[in-house]
Amino acid sequence: MGAEQFDQTYPKFEPRIVVFCCNWCSYAGADLAGVSRYQYPPGVRIVRVMCSGRVEPVFIFDAFKNGADGVIVAGCHPGECHYVSGNLNAERRVENTRKALEYLGLGAERLRLEWISASEGMKFAEVMREFTEEIKELGPSPVKSRVDVKNPKS
Amino acid sequence: MEKEKEGEERIGVFVCRCGVNIGGVVDCDEVARYAATLPGVVCVSVNKFTCSDSGQADIQEHIHKYNLNRVVVAACTPKTHEPTFRVCCEEAGVNQYLLEFVNIRDQCSWMHIWNHEGATKKAKDLVRMGVYRAKLLEPLEESEVAVDRNALVIGAGVAGMQAAMDLGDMGFHVYLVEKEPSIGGRMARFDKVFPTNDCSICILGPKMVEVARNENIEIMSYAEVVEVEGFVGNFEITIEHKPRYVDIDKCTGCAQCAGKCPVEVPYDFNEGFGIRGAAYVPFPQAVPLRAVIDLENCLRSEGKECKACIKACERGAIDFSQEKKYSKVKAGVIIVAPGFVTYDPEPRNDYGYGLYDNVITTMEFERLLNAAGPTEGHVIRASDCKEPMRLGFINCVGSRDIKTNVHCSGGVCCMFNMKNAILLKEKRPEISCYLFYMDIRAPFRGYEEFYNRAREIGIRFVRGRPSEVIEKANGNLVIRAEDTLKGVVRNIEVDLVVLGTGIVPHSDIEKISKMLKIPRAADGLFMEAHPKLGPVDTVLGGVFVAGGASGPKDIPFAVAQGSGAASRAARLLVTGKTKIEGITAASDESCIGCGLCVDACPYGALTLDEKENRVMVVGAICKGCGTCAATCPVGAMEQRHFKNVQVEAQVKNLFALA
Numbered sequence: 001m002g003a004e005q006f007d008q009t010y011p012k013f014e015p016r017i018v019v020f021c022c023n024w025c026s027y028a029g030a031d032l033a034g035v036s037r038y039q040y041p042p043g044v045r046i047v048r049v050m051c052s053g054r055v056e057p058v059f060i061f062d063a064f065k066n067g068a069d070g071v072i073v074a075g076c077h078p079g080e081c082h083y084v085s086g087n088l089n090a091e092r093r094v095e096n097t098r099k100a101l102e103y104l105g106l107g108a109e110r111l112r113l114e115w116i117s118a119s120e121g122m123k124f125a126e127v128m129r130e131f132t133e134e135i136k137e138l139g140p141s142p143v144k145s146r147v148d149v150k151n152p153k154s
Numbered sequence: 155m156e157k158e159k160e161g162e163e164r165i166g167v168f169v170c171r172c173g174v175n176i177g178g179v180v181d182c183d184e185v186a187r188y189a190a191t192l193p194g195v196v197c198v199s200v201n202k203f204t205c206s207d208s209g210q211a212d213i214q215e216h217i218h219k220y221n222l223n224r225v226v227v228a229a230c231t232p233k234t235h236e237p238t239f240r241v242c243c244e245e246a247g248v249n250q251y252l253l254e255f256v257n258i259r260d261q262c263s264w265m266h267i268w269n270h271e272g273a274t275k276k277a278k279d280l281v282r283m284g285v286y287r288a289k290l291l292e293p294l295e296e297s298e299v300a301v302d303r304n305a306l307v308i309g310a311g312v313a314g315m316q317a318a319m320d321l322g323d324m325g326f327h328v329y330l331v332e333k334e335p336s337i338g339g340r341m342a343r344f345d346k347v348f349p350t351n352d353c354s355i356c357i358l359g360p361k362m363v364e365v366a367r368n369e370n371i372e373i374m375s376y377a378e379v380v381e382v383e384g385f386v387g388n389f390e391i392t393i394e395h396k397p398r399y400v401d402i403d404k405c406t407g408c409a410q411c412a413g414k415c416p417v418e419v420p421y422d423f424n425e426g427f428g429i430r431g432a433a434y435v436p437f438p439q440a441v442p443l444r445a446v447i448d449l450e451n452c453l454r455s456e457g458k459e460c461k462a463c464i465k466a467c468e469r470g471a472i473d474f475s476q477e478k479k480y481s482k483v484k485a486g487v488i489i490v491a492p493g494f495v496t497y498d499p500e501p502r503n504d505y506g507y508g509l510y511d512n513v514i515t516t517m518e519f520e521r522l523l524n525a526a527g528p529t530e531g532h533v534i535r536a537s538d539c540k541e542p543m544r545l546g547f548i549n550c551v552g553s554r555d556i557k558t559n560v561h562c563s564g565g566v567c568c569m570f571n572m573k574n575a576i577l578l579k580e581k582r583p584e585i586s587c588y589l590f591y592m593d594i595r596a597p598f599r600g601y602e603e604f605y606n607r608a609r610e611i612g613i614r615f616v617r618g619r620p621s622e623v624i625e626k627a628n629g630n631l632v633i634r635a636e637d638t639l640k641g642v643v644r645n646i647e648v649d650l651v652v653l654g655t656g657i658v659p660h661s662d663i664e665k666i667s668k669m670l671k672i673p674r675a676a677d678g679l680f681m682e683a684h685p686k687l688g689p690v691d692t693v694l695g696g697v698f699v700a701g702g703a704s705g706p707k708d709i710p711f712a713v714a715q716g717s718g719a720a721s722r723a724a725r726l727l728v729t730g731k732t733k734i735e736g737i738t739a740a741s742d743e744s745c746i747g748c749g750l751c752v753d754a755c756p757y758g759a760l761t762l763d764e765k766e767n768r769v770m771v772v773g774a775i776c777k778g779c780g781t782c783a784a785t786c787p788v789g790a791m792e793q794r795h796f797k798n799v800q801v802e803a804q805v806k807n808l809f810a811l812a
């Protein structure tokens with residue numbers, strides 16, 4: 001299976017972005033973006049976790065394995081994490097994962113950490129648009145051509 | 155009756171059109187048709203409003219008819235509607251944690267209004283993610299915790315006082331913590347209050363006394379909350395009591411000490427006008443009516459052996475041996491009402507404030523107007539102590555301005571400045587008043603009439619934000635502004651300029667928000683749980699907000715919020731118990747006892763059992779963030795409801811469109 005398979009579904013390259021959002025700030029920020037109708041491309045998918053500190057590297061690698069071109073881990077601003085310091089754990093973890101991605105040849109730029117509060121709907125949409133553009137420049141994730149995404153899903 | 159059967163998932167998918175909110179963009183029927191093809195899905199249903207009575211009945215009917223044990227709702231956002239559908243599921247015998255909520259409105263149809271095809275495709279992806287996750291969900295139980303019957307109220311302005319009084323009258327013990335030496339807050343400093351122009355302290359004073367008399371209220375003035383631990387129903391609060399250097403039991407508030415104190419400090423209660431001693435009584439109506447010594451300005455802090463106040467006090471109440479003290483209290487609920495401050499024009503010297511003697515803020519003007527103020531109610535200007543004949547009031551200073559603060563003070567400042575103009579004009583009809591405004595916001599009952607009254611008595615309204623104020627050699631000021639209604643630039647000479655400064659967050663808000671984890675909105679003020687339906691709730695269980703700290707408010711609004719917060723809090727206090735989420739951490743026997751998670755836990759909810767060489771979770775302390783699960787190198791630590799396999803099921807199905 002080659003990259004053509006993707007091209008059938010998305011004829012032009014529409015980057016697929018996965019955002020892990022913490023429930024308290026970033027998920028609410030994403031909701032606010034919606035309520036305010038700040039648009040961003042539909043290639044963006046949100047996975048809700050309670051805190052950004054919950055996001056393990058495995059989730060991020062899995063996202064790439066399953067067709068993501070870019071991943072964002074979004075949490076509350078430092079000092080504002082609903083669970084005190086989960087976001088600081090996330091920060092460290094994302095930093096390390098970025099190194100691993102670089103090493104694996106995916107490029108650290110495909111993973112980002114963002115602080116987005118519940119009131120930053122505008123920022124949420126802006127970050128999504130900007131990151132999508134950035135990934136467009138980078139091109140599709142090199143992992144994609146090697147994984148059969150149509151099959152085992154469970 | 156639990157419908158959970160081992161190994162057999164029977165999933166129902168319910169797609170909501172949300173009127174046209176979703177249905178107008180996403181092809182909901184197509185999404186439902188697609189959902190029906192997914193493994194485990196035994197029925198699908200599309201509703202116009204799934205959250206309505208009939209929509210919920212439809213879910214319950216399907217649950218019974220198809221013997222469902224998993225429910226996927228594809229609708230708006232779980233932030234607002236998950237509780238609704240959880241109850242709906244429980245009622246029909248499906249454990250509430252077997253509900254999976256898929257957000258296809260806020261994060262799909264509203265996001266991609268012009269891309270119907272893309273939005274529909276995305277909605278299908280999202281539903282698929284939800285279905286695969288739902289398959290792996292497990293039933294959980296909420297745990298019940300007892301609620302301590304005491305309440306903590308932070309801030310004793312008019313909102314906090316109202317909240318304390320309502321709770322006290324209901325029979326609950328209230329700790330009312332106020333940072334200043336007296337309760338009363340901002341309202342105690344106002345001269346008259348709009349739109350009726352009644353005397354502020356005359357209506358507030360009796361209320362303050364009532365608070366003090368209420369036997370269920372424990373006033374802790376000159377004190378600050380410095381630490382809050384625990385969770386809904388069981389907060390442990392540390393309060394710092396600043397030393398007054400006055401024995402509060404002996405002091406009668408006679409102010410003899412204040413009279414004898416040789417120090418002169420700008421009088422903060424009068425907005426820095428006039429002077430007070432280092433020993434002083436905050437103001438004549440203060441509650442508690444007790445003296446306080448601010449050691450910072452006292453001669454003793456310079457090492458001098460001044461005994462003026464000690465000698466003056468007949469009751470021997472002065473006590474310089476007092477020290478900062480800490481006390482701990484327990485409370486089931488917390489009401490936060492720290493209030494607001496007005497914008498400070500000094501750092502930027504807006505309109506020459508801080509440079510020109512005759513430019514003052516409206517709060518300062520308020521104190522000048524007050525009969526108990528520094529000038530006994532005579533408005534005079536600083537440069538020559540003369541009573542001004544021509545005054546210029548400028549609205550929206552430090553609000554609706556991209557350079558300082560873009561937010562509007564919600565009409566409060568319009569009314570505030572207008573009121574002060576009216577008060578002086580009515581006292582001295584011979585003066586001329588100009589009021590510069592961008593828009594007049596007079597939103598509530600009696601406010602429009604108040605505005606009309608201002609015009610009738612001859613206050614001249616000039617529509618336009620002044621570009622600058624220029625000082626003349628004689629201290630007079632020229633206000634330069636474009637009159638946008640006439641389309642001309644006007645230079646108006648006045649004797650005194652009064653700046654209507656906007657409402658900005660209190661410096662304590664940041665501290666409190668960090669301490670309690672209350673999110674703040676773009677204007678820096680507290681964010682309520684829902685801007686319409688949860689105006690005094692916060693996202694935190696057992697924590698409520700009231701008054702100017704969650705948006706600019708006038709007095710009636712602040713009072714209503716105080717009462718509102720009290721009644722929201724009372725629900726918990728009356729029942730004496732509350733439920734807490736079942737989403738907590740759990741470890742299994744594969745734990746290798748490395749202890750990495752113990753260090754990562756922000757709450758200290760994990761302990762390493764040395765004997766078993768395994769980490770244990772203390773359920774009541776765990777708040778369910780999942781940091782430990784992410785830290786665990788062997789996958790022995792799991793976060794319930796967000797288990798590895800559950801999240802991975804979503805991740806695996808992110809994009810692959812079958």
Ligand code: FES
Pocket residue numbers: 022023024025026050051052053074075076080081082083086087
């Ligand atoms: S809850 Fe938002 S990052 Fe922890």
